[in-house]
């Protein structure tokens with residue numbers, strides 16, 4: 001996979017799946033904008049790891065649910081690199097609760113971080129990609145958005161929203177040489193997947209035909225494929241990286 005001379009912006013890439021995606025893109029030749037929110041220390045470490053691979057990396061902290069912060073992040077990235085070829089909308093949170101007990105705040109925050117951010121970041125990079133006549137927009141959805149999941153109405157709604165958004169953007173930007181796709185991980189042994197109760201993880205594992213949890217690297221492989229020239233004829237799709245969970249449900 002050759003991503004030499006490509007610049008990628010990965011949101012929420014200080015840890016977990018985003019970190020694995022950033023590192024895999026760098027291994028494939030891309031320079032990286034590492035974005036995160038809160039403590040910048042993990043993002044700085046990821047940037048150092050990328051520099052050791054011989055690629056450029058800049059940390060730009062921003063809350064991707066906030067329009068002004070997203071616009072500042074993209075402006076800074078363009079100032080530093082002059083181009084953005086690959087956007088990976090990865091940042092995400094969960095605030096699980098049954099609908100009966102879910103607060104407005106839990107609904108709004110999850111929709112803002114997991115879905116509004118995808119709109120804000122995509123809109124912010126679009127102009128540069130249109131000018132370049134080249135771009136890859138890859139958003140991390142979830143099998144929860146396809147199957148539904150008790151306790152995750154906010155999360156599942158946001159992730160399902162990503163799919164409709166992705167198909168629309170794919171159509172709007174196809175004539176500009178830009179593709180938009182989603183990757184829907186199943187249960188991944190990192191980040192949000194690790195935060196789940198062990199009994200629940202064991203119960204879910206029974207629904208995975210391959211019989212084991214995925215790794216952040218499994219998700220990163222799919223993202224790097226969609227980011228590369230080999231995927232030039234793929235747009236508006238959702239690629240499940242789930243050990244077969246969705247087909248067996």
Ligand SMILES: NC(=O)c1ccc[n+]([C@@H]2O[C@H](COP(=O)([O-])OP(=O)(O)OC[C@H]3O[C@@H](n4cnc5c(N)ncnc54)[C@H](O)[C@@H]3O)[C@@H](O)[C@H]2O)c1
Nearest residue numbers: 012015016017037063064090091092142185188191192193
């Ligand atoms: N782990 C899983 O099993 C799993 C399964 C399906 C989908 N996903 C999705 O994969 C993505 C990454 O999840 P993860 O498991 O690595 O979680 P994680 O908590 O390890 O990583 C999420 C990252 O997003 C960042 N972030 C949170 N809010 C942000 C904001 N407002 N602005 C910028 N950055 C922000 C966090 O600081 C963190 O670095 C998410 O979109 C998640 O929904 C994860």
